[in-house]
Amino acid sequence: MSASNESTTGTATAETTKEVDALRKVARELLESGAVKMVIGYGEGYTQGKVMPIFLTDPEEVNRLIFDKRCVNNLATYLKKPEIRAMGKVAIVVKGCDARAINVLLLENQARRENLVILGMVCEGVGDPAEEKCLSCLVNTPPVYDHLFGEKIPARGWNEETFAKVEELDAMSPEERWEFWRRHFDRCIKCYACRQVCPICTCTRCITDKNQPQWVPTSPHPMGNYHWNLTRAFHLAGRCVSCNECERACPVDIPLSIINLALVKAVHDQYGFIAGMNSEDSPPLATYKEGEEQEFIK
């Protein structure tokens, strides 16, 4: 993060879009005026062609900020870090999906709106080829922002492809589903990258780190892996914003998006709730309505 990295982090970006120019200008103003302590954004990575998160405190460095199709990461995950929280007011560059994560943090009092300057980027999808999540994006224009860069565009929205994999799984028998997940979970090495990268996994002490009693077996044997992956997904029920960072971070390619989407769909079908679209609606598992009697409870 020091200035000496400057030379290695590809300052030689040829042309920039007018959105990025505007972003840099706002970032400079925010840092120069002291309105924020830090700007969290995307910059060129050490590896050619890769982007990485950058944390700017010096207004002279704002030209390192970039935004393009490679900016897949969800930077909102840094807002849960105690170091960042301790900084007071920070500015953060977000795409729509990242902004949804911020909405969840605001709803759950895990972030303070007055401590954030949200630099929203209008996003037509990231990744090359485009990430799967982008094909049914609900928020091409971020749902929450202070400064918006780019012209507002309508969201792609859910389509028949969005839950195709969930439906494929639904069509299987329980035995086949069990085998499907067994095959995938057996590869899990309990590295907890899925948890670390998730912007919504905000517990300072995760249940899997608690050992009196030990709820989640910590060994990466099939039972421990099953329990961990089940618990992780359930703790995100009604909260997951489908940014898909867990699946991207998973070193053994477990298709975590399928289970996340299954719960997104269940919560939406049952309670008409979609996480992160605003920061006011009550979390679906922390509220209830009358007349929701379920057939399976006799």
Place this chain on the structure above:
Amino acid sequence: MAEFHPKIYAFLCNWCTYAGADLAGTSRMLYPADFRVIKVPCTGRIDPEFIVKAFEQGADGIWVSGCHIGDCHYNTGNYYAQRRWTIFRHELDCLGIDLRRLKFTWISAAEGRKFADEAKEFVNRIRDLGPYERFHEIIPAEPELALKTGGGN
């Protein structure tokens, strides 16, 4: 071969179903004794972890029962529980758990008969299904790996 006695865990709410079970007992109604009752203050107290843990302890079936909607001793506990179970049950289904091994009921303190009937129905159902071998397979053989619960078996 000896008759199969399934291992069934029953999470019963203190105020309704547990009292219903008491009533079934004091009324001398007969029902199979193949389940272990775990008394909880409210169905809202049941963390989904309990269910997973029960399967990990070798359960063949799990029964969750509490007060009827509107009867909760804490007014709203079972409303929350109902939402949680709806989503959790969906997740278990998605992850390949056999839902026939889960049972959810609302049984009041006055429904001793319903308790005995539901107990019979569930135990018979699990007897027919047999041991939950698919889950038992993933339980590690070493007891210290399987049972690091702090609470024993």
